[in-house]
Every structure is written in structure tokens, then in C-alpha cells.
Amino acid sequence: MSNRFDLSDLRLFLHIVESGSITAGAARTHMALASASARIRNMEDALGAALLERGRRGIRTTDAGRALAHHARMLGQQMEQLRDELGQYAQGLKGRIRLLCNTSAMTEFLPEVLASFLARHPHTDIELEEKLSYEVVQAIVDGVADVGIIADSADSGPLQTFPFRQDHLVAVLARKHPLARRKALAFGELLDEDFVGLSGDSALQQHLAGHAARAGKRLQYRVRLRSFDGICRMVEQLVGVAVIPETAAQACAAHMDIRVLPLTDAWARRQLLICVRGLDGLPGHTRELIQSLQAYAHQAPASGKSSKSGKRK
DSSP states (O other), X not given: OTTTOOHHHHHHHHHHHHHTSHHHHHHHTTOOHHHHHHXXXXXXXXXXXXXXXXXXXXXXXXXHHHHHHHHHHHHHHHHHHHHHHHGGGGTTOOEEEEEEEOHHIIIIIHHHHHHXXXXXXXXXXXXXXXXXXXXXXXXXXXXXXXXXXXXXTSOOTTOEEEEEEEOOEEEEXXXXXXXXXXXXXXGGGGTTSEEEEESSSOHHHHHHHHHHHHTTOXXXXXXXXXXXXXXXXXXXXXXXXXXXXXXHHHHHHTTSSEEEEEBOSGGGSOEEEEEESOSTTOOHHHHHHHHHHHHHHTTSOOOSOOTTTTOOO
């Protein structure tokens, strides 16, 4: 296989797997779609096996494709380690870290710590993507991402985990709303209300929709916006209610006429965890990012649910 594929072939294949389509993978690799498709066909001909299943909703990897993606990722990590070991001789080479996380981590916690990390590491780029916690776990296990941040409610499987930050979800209501007099609410008590939520394919909204579905309900959105600040402003005007991270809600409550109420549901009280396949073998700049995340985690008290942190399961 080694004399049939080159690094550009493997890089293209990984981009296709990570993005879920040949078109997006070709764009990431700065390659014409026709050229990318031809390269994949040549790889399949060389192997004598299909690597991708092509469908109307995109592509899926076959067993052979998953095996190739795994080894291509390992080769990529070895190249990253080579960059580290070359030191000053490799100043023209840039490292890349693929970091996956849920909505709360992306919007509330990561901007500050990542900005500081990137300022200290000018030759490292971070590809940040929002996903549901179970999707993050699967991506890390499959080797298509380097580092993940998940809620502790998700099964982390064989991954190594470390505490990050608390991520409690709360209800936000206008002060004039009849339920605003309460000290706490169950999520089920809100399901007959109109909701204000995040726009797009938000992992948080998918998470809430899942809990609503388990209660036999469907969330009804009056409006969806791109920021928690915008959501709270709509709630303030009695457009609807919202469920968002506590840190965002409290920041808005400081200057808006809203009430922030704890949710009594156990799933609303969460600890975020950093997860990796294992620290051994990771490139130096990836380990340094994890150290930065851990240092940031120590700036706030962790919840008590961290017994498995730092241990291989």
C-alpha cells in the first residue's frame, strides 16, 4: 500500500471522512472535486476494496475505509511528532489540533483559553467543531479528532478523561412570567411553553430536544438566535422561555430583567470533561493544549463527579 498512496492521498481521504462528503474534503484540501474523486477511485482500485459508501446524504466509510482512516491518522500523528522533534529546523511547518466540544464549552469556556494558547503557539492551528458529547467520544475513539470536551453524562468508554469545568443548565424566564416566582423548575414544567433557542444545528438544542422527546413532547420555538445574549433579550420581552448554560444566564441577568432558575433534573447538573485516547504518543503541542485546558479548569471548583478522571477505563 505504501508504494500506491502518498501523503496527499491520505490527507485528502481524512478530510473527506472528517467532513462527511467528497466535495467538502476536496475543498479542505484545495483540490478540484473531479481530481479528488479520481484519487479516491485510484485508491480503491489499488486496494481492491471500496473505501466509501456514497449516498444521497453524503458518504460513509466502509470497514476498509475505517481501517485506512485509523492508519492515516496514526501516520499524521507521527508527522506531528516529527515536527516537534525537528524544533527550530521545522519552523515552517504548522501543527494542527482537531478539538471537538459541546455548545457550552465552545461558547462559554474555550474562547479565552484557546486565545491564550494560540498566542503562545503561533505555529499551531486549532480546528474547533461543535458536536453532541456521544459524537465527540466516537470521533476520538475512531481517531478522527485529537481532543474532546464532553459532559460527564456521556459514556467515555476507553478514553482517558480529566475534569474541565462545571456546566449547569438553567431555565431563563422574564420576571413577569408566572413561573418566575418559583425557586427551581423541572424541565417538564417548561415543555408546554414557547421556547427561544440557538439557531443552526446546535448540540445544545439537540440535547434538549432529546430530553423533551423522552418526555413525549416536542420543543416549540418562537425564534432561534445565534447568541445566548440574544436569547435572553427575547426572553426578557416575554417571547418565550429558554434553557442555557448558567454562566451565560447569570451574565445576562446582571443587566436584564430576567430570572435564572435551577433545573431540578439530574442531567442539567453536569461536569465537562477533557477526553483523549491517551496522552502517550500525542504530539507535544497537543499535550500542551491539554495542560492549558487543565490549568484553566483549576480556576473554578470542579463537581464531585470526577472519580474516573485521569484513569484509563
